[in-house]
Amino acid sequence: MDDAGQSPTPPAGASEKTLLVLAAALAHPRFTDIVAEAGLAKATVHRILGTLVAQHYLGGNSEQGYRAGPNLLALAGRALASVDISQVAGPIVDELAASVDCTIHVGVATESEMVYLIRRDSAKPYRMRSRVGLGVPLHSSGMGKVVLADWAPERVDALAARVGLPRRTDLTITDLGLLHEELARVRERGYSTDLGENETGTVCVSAPIRDHTGAVTHGLSVSSIELEYPGLSIEALAPAAIAAADRISRELGAPGAPGA
CATH class of the missing domain: 1.10.10.10 (Winged helix-like DNA-binding domain superfamily/Winged helix DNA-binding domain)
Known part of the structure; x- marks a missing residue:
């Protein structure tokens, strides 16, 4: 002893x-x-x-x-070729959905949008309009903003020049300067929010998922309706989203991920 x-x-x-x-x-x-x-x-x-x-x-x-x-x-x-993030993240997403009783998404970033890979619904009677395989703009979605926050500013500028910052709702950030300010807040907090910017009446809090190189290639979001989480109240679920995203990052071999 x-x-x-x-x-x-x-x-x-x-x-x-x-x-x-x-x-x-x-x-x-x-x-x-x-x-x-x-x-x-x-x-x-x-x-x-x-x-x-x-x-x-x-x-x-x-x-x-x-x-x-x-x-x-x-x-x-x-080893990298055999990694299926749906298999890696699935059990963690299931735990999170049961814990917070909200819809959970995991998406992958392309050069211009986030594509939903995983969706787990809550036990509540309403359902999100999202579906696996659907793509949404990076600048208007919570998951997209955690990816953009990891990009160099020049790459964000190039995205805006290439595809624009189209308005999805009255709350969508369509000004490049304001988007950069928002991304700075995301980097500082470690999570992003979508407060009706992508779809009216829907809110979410999102956390970054990093791959084996440390790059943010995926995002995880906890989504609900604004009636249930008005104002900034969805941010109360940020710690749970971050913890789940960190677990997935660790399983993907992200350097410096908690517990790695």
Whole structure:
């Protein structure tokens, strides 16, 4: 037992040591940093690095630094190709829908719109007009705005020049300067809202979903009707939306995602 009254951590096995060294080598180029990150003896780290290079899971050497090798890149490619966000996000979305009793959407960003991939309805008698496969503008939707908030300003400007900022309702942001101000608020808060901007009488709060590169490629929204969540009251559900989106991001391998 240790000083805190808990059982000591068991020593790492060979497989765990290999994974520790591999992860450290991908994060740090220098041998000394790899040793520090892995928390293993220098001789052990040197031996494992040699094996990983010999098996082409790493390239490089202790002098020039290490990098992902061809076998690791091929394995990563196959793993990424097999990811189905609907399967990954489905159970998390189900939990969220049951918890908040609102309609939950997950959408993917294209170059000009958000496309609904998942929809889970609440137990309430009303239904949203959304449907899987439907595309909505980025600038007027909650999910779209969390994606745009991750884009460089120049890319947002290019989108506006290419497709415009069409008015969906009387509340749609159609001025580029005002849109940039809104996106700055989204970045500061970590979530966005749609208060009747895409569809009159419908409100939502949305959170970003990040892929394995850290880019916001998807969004999650908690949607309801304005009669049930008037004014800014839908924002009370932002923490639940963020927590669910973070869980999905973590499952997708997003760097720095909570718990990653």
